Amino acid sequence: MIIVLERGATEPQIDQISKYLTSRGIRFERMNGRLQTVLGIVGSTGGYDIASLATMPGVQEVVRVSSPYRLSSRSAHPEDTVITMPDGTRIGGTAPSIVIAGPCSVESEDQVRRTAEIVRKAGVRFMRGGAFKPRTSPYSFQGLGFDGLELLKKVGEEFGMYIVTEAMEPAQVPAIAEYADIVQVGSRNMQNFPLLKQVGSIEKPVLLKRGAASTVEEWLMAAEYILAGGNNNVILCERGIRTFEPSLRFTPDLAAVPVVKKLSHLPIIVDPSHATGRREFVSSIARGAIAVGADGLIVEVHPDPDRALSDGAQSLTFELFEEMMGELVRVADAVNRPLLVEPLHKKDGAFVRKPSSVQQ
Amino acid sequence: MIIVLERGATEPQIDQISKYLTSRGIRFERMNGRLQTVLGIVGSTGGYDIASLATMPGVQEVVRVSSPYRLSSRSAHPEDTVITMPDGTRIGGTAPSIVIAGPCSVESEDQVRRTAEIVRKAGVRFMRGGAFKPRTSPYSFQGLGFDGLELLKKVGEEFGMYIVTEAMEPAQVPAIAEYADIVQVGSRNMQNFPLLKQVGSIEKPVLLKRGAASTVEEWLMAAEYILAGGNNNVILCERGIRTFEPSLRFTPDLAAVPVVKKLSHLPIIVDPSHATGRREFVSSIARGAIAVGADGLIVEVHPDPDRALSDGAQSLTFELFEEMMGELVRVADAVNRPLLVEPLHKKDGAFVRKPSSVQQ
C-alpha cells in the first residue's frame, strides 16, 4: 500500500494519519518529496480495511501496489505448478496439454459408456460428467447424485480414465472426493468460501472455474482459499465471462490464459463449451485456447446432443469431437506443446491406465 | 417457446421436428403462414433443453416468450407480496418503506449497542450485522460466528429491533434462523442452489441479494428456488452490479427497482453502501432508491468507520446517518410512500416492539 498525501497536506493531518496506522500496529515509512509526501506501508495491514484511509483529511489516494494473493502468485512460487496424477500423467508446466471430455450431466450408463469409448479412443485420459448439477431453474434436471458418481467411477475404471466432477456444497465434498479424481468447483461457486475451504482440505486436485463476472484477481483470491487450506493442486479453468455481447452465451476470455500465466504458477485450462454455448463454435475456441498457451481443455460431448437433459446445444457430437481432436493435435504441435493423446490399451481384457508415450 | 421455421423449411424437416417434440411429450401447435411456419409450444417443456432445437435443420430461431420463473412472477401473483413481522410491521406493497441499518460485521458488544442505540433513536426497526462474513481474501476478518449472533440477538431484543444476518452454507441455516428475524443470502451466493433450497424450507423471511453480475431474470429464478421450497417471504435486494465504470465499487442499478416491480410481486430494497463502496455517495443513492419506488433500504453504519474490521470506507458515521434519515423522510413523502420511522419506546425500563404509528 502506498498512501499518497495531498499537495497541501498539513503536518497535523500527517500526524493524525501516522497515529491511525501506529495504533493498529501497521508499520510504514514516510517519503518526503518537495511537493508531496508519500507513506509506504511495510508488511501486513493486519486485516484492517486500509481502503477506508482514503477518506481521511490530507489523503489524496490509497494505492495498492502488491497483489492481495500470496500462495497463488508467481512471485511467491516462480516455477510452474505441475500436478501429477497417480499413473504419472502430469498437468501444467511443460507437460503435454490435456483434454477433459464427457457429457454435461450423467444421464444413463449407456450414455456414459458410449461417450467414454469414443473419447478414450481419441486418446483422452480425463472424463467429465456432472452428477450434482447447479441449474438456474429449480424445474430443470438436477442430476443423478451419487448414482451418477457410481456410474462415472465404474466406466472411468473400465476405460482407464480419470473422473472430473463437481461438488456443490461443503458437506458433499468428502463423499465426492471418494469417487472423483479431480473435484470441480463450478463457476457460480467460485466465491462460495465454505466450499473453497472444504476442498482446500482434501488430497485430490481441484478444478476451479472462473466466475462469469469475476476478475482474474478475484479468481486467484479464490484459489488462495484452497491453497491456504493446504491443497496445492489447483487447476484454473476459464469458461467465458459476462459481457454486453449477446451473440454467444458468454465471451471466452482467452487473454486470461497468458495473464494468469504471468501472475500465477497454477495450470490453466479453457472450457470452450460453456464459454460459447453453441457447438458450432467449440472447435475454433478450443484451437485458440491451445494457441494462446492453455494447459488443456474441458469440452462437452454427448452421443445424442439433441436429446441431452442439459446443455445439448453446446455439446459436441462424436463426429465433431473427433474432427476437433485432429485439429488440436496440429495446433498444439505448432506451439511446441503437444497434446496428450494416449492410445487405448487393453491388457488381460481390460483397459489400463498406462503412462502416456507423449510425456517427456 | 415459439419455434420459427426457415422460409424454405420442408415438410420432412417439419415432420422431424414434430417427432422430436412428440417423443419428449412436448405439446405444440402448428401455425401455418403463407411464407413461414411457426410452432408454438403449449405448456411445459418437461425439463428438456429446448434451446438445442435451434440447431435442427429447418429451424430459424427458437424464441422464449414466457418468463422461466413462475411463482415469483407478477402474472402468477398480481398482488404485491407483503411480509408481516411478528409485531405487525409490514414490508412491501403500500406499507411504509423500511430502513435496515447496522454495522457490516459484528465486532464487539459495545460496537453493536452504540450503533443500535443511534439507529433505533432515528426510528429504525431493523438492524443488520454480519456474524459469518464472505470475504474475498482468506486473510481478512471472517466474522465472530455464533458469538456474533448472540450479541445481535441480545442487543436487538434490548432495543426492540429485528435482526437481519447472513447465512453462508446450507448446514448453518437452521441455527442462524434461530437468531435471525430475516436471513440474508449474500450476493456471491445468489446462485448457491443448495443454500437457496435450504432457506426455502424455513419460516423466517429471506433477504435475497442480487449477484453483482446477475440479470434480473436470474435473480427472479433464484427467488423461485426459495418460493418453490415453500417460503413465500422473499425480499429482493439490489446492491450494485458490475460494469466497466471504475469510479465506484459497483454501479447501483436503480432501474432494477421499477423493472422488478413490473415483473414480480416481491418487495425490493436497495443497498447503497455496497453499491457505491464509499460513504460520501450513500445518501444520494439512498434518496434515489426511494424516489424510484424501492420498498426500503439497507445501509451500513458504524460508530468509528475508520476502525471497522470490514467495509469501513462505505459505512456511514452516526452524523451522516442521521442527516440521511432526515432527507429520506422528505423524499419518501414526496413519492407518497412514507418512511417507517418509529420512535423509541421504553416500558418498565425496557425498549419494546410497538406497532408503528406510521402504518396504515
Next chain:
Amino acid sequence: MIIVLERGATEPQIDQISKYLTSRGIRFERMNGRLQTVLGIVGSTGGYDIASLATMPGVQEVVRVSSPYRLSSRSAHPEDTVITMPDGTRIGGTAPSIVIAGPCSVESEDQVRRTAEIVRKAGVRFMRGGAFKPRTSPYSFQGLGFDGLELLKKVGEEFGMYIVTEAMEPAQVPAIAEYADIVQVGSRNMQNFPLLKQVGSIEKPVLLKRGAASTVEEWLMAAEYILAGGNNNVILCERGIRTFEPSLRFTPDLAAVPVVKKLSHLPIIVDPSHATGRREFVSSIARGAIAVGADGLIVEVHPDPDRALSDGAQSLTFELFEEMMGELVRVADAVNRPLLVEPLHKKDGAFVRKPSSVQQ
C-alpha cells in the same frame, strides 16, 4: 504520476529510468524509503506515454495520481459552473432544475407545435428535437435536416422556448449553431474529437452526452476538448450505460450524477428516455435523477408515440408527461432544488420568454 520501483531495483536501473525521464524534459523527485524507492513526477509529462515506463527494468508499477482532465475538474474550478441563457435562465449550481422535452425527431410542423404547446403549458422552457439523426441502420429515417431546424426555431420562438438539437459532423456545426440555443453532441460522438474541437469554438452551450460505454473519466476528457477550445458552457448528460442487463435498452447510471458533482464543476442532467428505452420506466428514473441531485432532465415526448418515426417506444404521451411533471415538482422540492416551472405567458398575442419566477 508516481513510479513505484521494485524492492530490489538496482542503482543502475534507477539511473536508467532517471535518464529516460530527464531526456524527455520530465521533472521528477526521488523519495527514498528503507525498502522501496518511489519517483514522483512533478508537472507535465509533455505528451509522453508514461504508461510505457511500466515495462522498464526495475519498475514495479506506474500509478497515475492526478486526473488527466484539468479545465473540467473540480479542483481547477471549485465553484459550480452556472450557464446563463439570454433571458437570464440559469442551468447548474443552485439554480432550479431544468426539464428539456420534445420529440426524438422532428417529423412535421404539426407534431412539433402540438408537442411544444403541451410541454410549454407544463412550464418547460427547453425543447429538444432531432433534425440530423444518428441511426444504427442506414435504412432508418435519417431526419429532416435543415428543414427540421427551421421548424424547431420557428416553433421555439412562438412558444418562448430554447431549442436543443444535435450536430453530427464538424462541418455542420456553424450552421446548426445558428438555429440551436444549445448544441447537442450525441452519445455515439462523445469521442468524435474533430466534432468536439468544433463545438469548442462556438458561443452556444453544448450538451455533451456520455458514450454508452464510456467511463466518467473519458467523459470529462471529452468535455476537456470543448473547454480547451474556449467554450466553457458544457452541460453533461448521462443517458444510460451498456451493461450485461438486458431488461432495458441501457442501464441508467444515476450514481454518475454525484460522482460527476464531486469530480467536476460542470452541470449534469439525465436522459431517462434513452437510458431506459421504454416509456413506462421514464418517470421513475426521472424522479430518481432529481433525487440524486441532477441539474435537470431531457425527456422525449410525442403526440402519438406509436406513430413516431423514431424512438416511439420510449417517448412519453402527453398524459404521462404531465403526470411526471407533477411528481418531479414534489421530489425536487423534497431535495431543496425546485424544478424550473414557468407558466406560459402571452403578450400582445405572442408567447414571450420571461425570466422564471422560481429563480432566486
Next chain:
Amino acid sequence: MIIVLERGATEPQIDQISKYLTSRGIRFERMNGRLQTVLGIVGSTGGYDIASLATMPGVQEVVRVSSPYRLSSRSAHPEDTVITMPDGTRIGGTAPSIVIAGPCSVESEDQVRRTAEIVRKAGVRFMRGGAFKPRTSPYSFQGLGFDGLELLKKVGEEFGMYIVTEAMEPAQVPAIAEYADIVQVGSRNMQNFPLLKQVGSIEKPVLLKRGAASTVEEWLMAAEYILAGGNNNVILCERGIRTFEPSLRFTPDLAAVPVVKKLSHLPIIVDPSHATGRREFVSSIARGAIAVGADGLIVEVHPDPDRALSDGAQSLTFELFEEMMGELVRVADAVNRPLLVEPLHKKDGAFVRKPSSVQQ
C-alpha cells in the same frame, strides 16, 4: 418481425393492431393457434419503429427474427468477399492470412523507414501508421497530419508496401484516400455515420474497427452503411471490447471471429496490440487470432517503443516482432491457412510489389 399476442388478446385488440400495421403499409399475416395468435410481418417495416408495438394492448412481445443488416449478411452473399489489391494480393476467403504492421503514429521519416525495413524483411506487405490520431486527451500528441501521410506514401512505395491509415472526419476522406491504400475507420468512429457514408463513396478498401462496446450486430450495421454507399471492400477488425476485467486495456473478443464468419461474408482481422495494450501479450493473442480463423492481423511495431509518442507500451520491438512472425507461420500452417510472407524483392535498385508466391 413476429408479434406474439397475449393469450387473452381480444378480437378488438387484434383489430386495432391490424389497423395500425395496415395504415403504415406494413404487410403481415395472422397465424391462429388454439391458445395464442401470432402476427408475422412480411417484408419491410417501412422504416417504422416496430418495437413500439410492444406497448400496445394485447401484445405480449415483439420478436425480431431476421437480422437488420442485409448487404453485409452471409445470407445475402453466401460466398466470402475477397478483396484484391492492385498487384493481385488478396484478403479474405481462402487467401493467405495477412499481417499489417507499423507504428501507432508516424513520428519521423527515420522511424517510419526503420520500421518499414524490418517488417518488410519479415515478409509483411501492409504498413499501418497514424497521421491523424484520435486521442482521449486534448493534450496528447495529435499526429503529423498530411506531412505524416506523405512520409507513409513515400516509404510505402520504396518498400513495396500498402499503406493503412485512419480518417477521422468526412471532409478528410477524399484527401486521405489519395495517400492510403486502405482507409481505416477507428473504433471510436464506428458509429460516426457521416464518416461511414463518406468512406462508402470511395474506391479504396475500408478497415472498419469494432467499437469497444459495440455488439457484433451494431458492427455489421456500421459495415452496412459503407456497403449501402457502394463500397463493397470492407475489412472488419476486432480490437478488444470493454468488459469488467481490468488486467488488460480491453478484452480481446476472439470468438467474434467465428461469429462474424457465420453471420457475414466480410473478411475479419484482429488487432492484438490495442486489444491487450501491453506488448508482452501481443504474440499470444496474435497466435490465438490465427487459430480461431482470422483473415489477418494488425500489430504495432516501433523501433524504440519506450520513446514512442503514443501507444509505446503496446508496440512490439523489432525482436519481438520477428519472433512473433515465426510463431504465426507455424500456427497458420496448422490451421491450413498459410500466412502471407513475401520476401523482399529489389529490381533495378528498388523494392517492388511482386505478387506473392504463397497465393494460390
